Amino acid sequence: MDEETRQRIADMDEEQLHRIANLPKVELHTHFEGCAPPVFIRGLAAEKKIDISKAFKADGSYAYRDFVHFLEVYEAATSVLKTPEDFARLCTAVLEQSAENGVIYQETFLSPDFCGGGDVAAWREYLHAIQEAASVAERAHGIVLRGIVTPIRHFGPDKAKRTALCAAETAGDWIVGLGMGGDENKGKQRDFAYAFDMAREAGLRLTTHAGEWRGPEEVRDAVNDLRVERIGHGVRAIYDLATVDMLAEREITLEVCPGSNVFLGVFPSLDQHPIDQLRRRGVKVTVSTDDPPFFHTTMRDEYVNLAKTFGWDEAILTDINKTAAGAAFCDQTTRDAILKKLEPSS
Template sequence: MARILDLPKVELHLHFEGAAPPAFIRGLAQEKKTDLSKIFRADGSYAYRDFVHFLSVYEAATSVLKGPEDFARLCTALMEESAKDGVVYSETFVSPDFCGGGDVGAWKEYLHAIREAAEAGEKTYGVTLRGIVTCIRHFGPDKAKAAARCAAETAGDWITGFGMGGDENMGEQGDFAYSFDMAAEAGLRLTTHAGEWRGPREVENAVTDLRGMERIGHGVRAIEDPRLCDILAEREITLEVCPGSNVFLGVYPSLDKHPIQQLRARGVKVTVSTDDPPFFHTTLRKEYERLAKTFRWGADIFQDLNRTALDAAFCDAATKEAIKKKLEPAP
C-alpha cells in the first residue's frame, strides 16, 4: 500500500476555493471579524446537509476571501496540502465571479496574485499548478459570458482551460455555448461538469451541445448508457472522476457501487481527483487507499491513471514532458 500512496500524482479536478482548509477560512473570518460559525461543525470541519446546502456553505466560506492577497494566501495553502499528497501537477478551477465579480481588470489583479503565489509554491512544494477559469452554472448564461471574457483576456501558459461548475440542475449545457465558443476561440481547452446529478443525457448534451469538449467533470452517470460510453471512448473524452465526492454526496451509496472500474473496463478514459477535499473529508492519498482496497488495484493501475491524467492535462508540451519525468518510477 505504501508504494501506491507514495506515487507522484496528477490531479485535474480541484476547485480552488473548495480546497480551502477549514482552519484557513476560520482564520480569515476571525481577521475580518466575520461570524461563520454556522458553517462549521464542532470538530472544526465544514457542515452542510446536502448538495444545494453545500453550495451555500461553499459561497459563505468564500465570502471572506476579499482581495488578491487573500487568494494568494489560499493558493499557498492549497499547494501545501497538495504536496502532502504527493501531487506533482494540478489543475484548479478558478472563478472570476469570486475574483473581482467578473470584471476583467479586477480579475487580472487577482490572477496576478494567484500566479505569483503558484510560482513561489512550485519552488517550495514541488507542485506545478495551472488554472482553469470556470463560470458558475446557477449564476446563469450572462454571468458566464463575463467569466469567459476574463478567461479569453488572460489565456496563456497559466490559464489553459475554461469550464463550468455549479448546480447541474439549473439550465442546460447548450445555454452556455456562447461562452465556451468564446473561450475556445482564445485557445483555451474545454471541460464542464456533467453527469453527477443528472443522468447520462447530461453528459451527452455536454459533448454534443458544446463544441470541442475534451474532458467532463465527473461524468460518472454515463455508465447508465453503453452507447454513450462508446462515444466517450471513441472520442477519447476524459472523465475527471471524484469517487469520494460522489459517495459523500450520495450519488452512489458506497465506493463498491461506484462505476469507475466499469467505466475503465469499457475503455472510457478516467482519472482520479478530490473535487473539494476538505468539504468531503478526503485527500488524494485517501482516494488512492480506498480505491486500492475496494477494487484491489495495484500500483500499475494508479500509474496508468496518472499517465492518462497527464495526457489529458491542458498544459503545454514542455510542462507535460517535465511532469512525465516525475511520474517515471524510480530505478
C-alpha cells in the first residue's frame, strides 16, 4: 500500500464514511432469491406450512457450512417460493432493501428453473408478476431493476438450453442478459456454449461466473469459449497477471463481490482481496453483494469497508459506479438516467 493510500485511510472520519455509505449505487451482481431477507422466507414457509427450519440459525439468519452447503440452503429457501405472487412479494421485499442501501439500479439473476420449471409459458407468468412488482418499486423508491436469465451450472448443459430458450423468448427491455451461476467446479464453460449462442442470437448480453473458485484458466475460458463481456467474480485472475492484462485490454468488466468472497473464504480477509490490485492494473471492476443476507452484508457495508481498507474515497467509488453503469446491460436511455443520478448534486 502506498503512502498516499495510507494517508487517505488515516484522514477518513465518520462524516466522510457517512457520505460514502450514502452514495447512489449501481449493482450488477445479485441473485434474486439470494437477496431474500430471512424473515421473508421464514414467514412464507410458515404460511405454506413448509418446514425448512434447518436452513436457519437460532438467531433467524441463514445457516450453512461451506459453499456447496450454501447452495443446498439456497435451494431450500427457494423451495417456499411457489407461485408468481410469491415472486412478486419477494421482488417488493428485495427492492425495498436495496433502495434503503442507496441502490438506484440493480441487475439480478433469475432462473426459469425456479420460476415455472423451465417451461416458457409458465416463465412468462412469473416474469410478468416480477416486472409488475418492480414497476411499483421504481415508482415508490426510484430504483430500477433489470433481469438476467440464469442457467444453473450444476444442473447441466441440457437444462441450460431450456433456460436459454426462456431467455430468448422474453428478451427485451427488461430481460437484458444471460449469465450462468451455480457450482463452478462442475463441467467446463464450453459445455454451455450452445445456450450462450442462443442468447446472443436473441440480442441478449452475456456474463458468467468464473474465477471465484477455479483459477485464471477458468476466467480465460469464460472469455474465449463463451465470449462474455462481463464476468461474475473473476477475482482469481489475480494469480496470473497475463490474464489480468487480458481482462484490461479486452475491457471485460468484473462483477466483484468482496464481502461474499471473504465470507465464503475465497480470500481470508478484505485487506487480502485483490479488487484494488485489479483496479490499479486497469481492469474494470464493480462492487456488488451477491446474496447479501446470506453473507451478512449490504451495499452500504461494502462501500464503507472498501473505504476503510483501501482508502477508496467518494471520487473512486463514484468512478466505480460509472464503470458499472457503463457495463450495465440496460438500454442507453436508462443508462443516461443512471449516469445523471451519479453526478454530485450542486
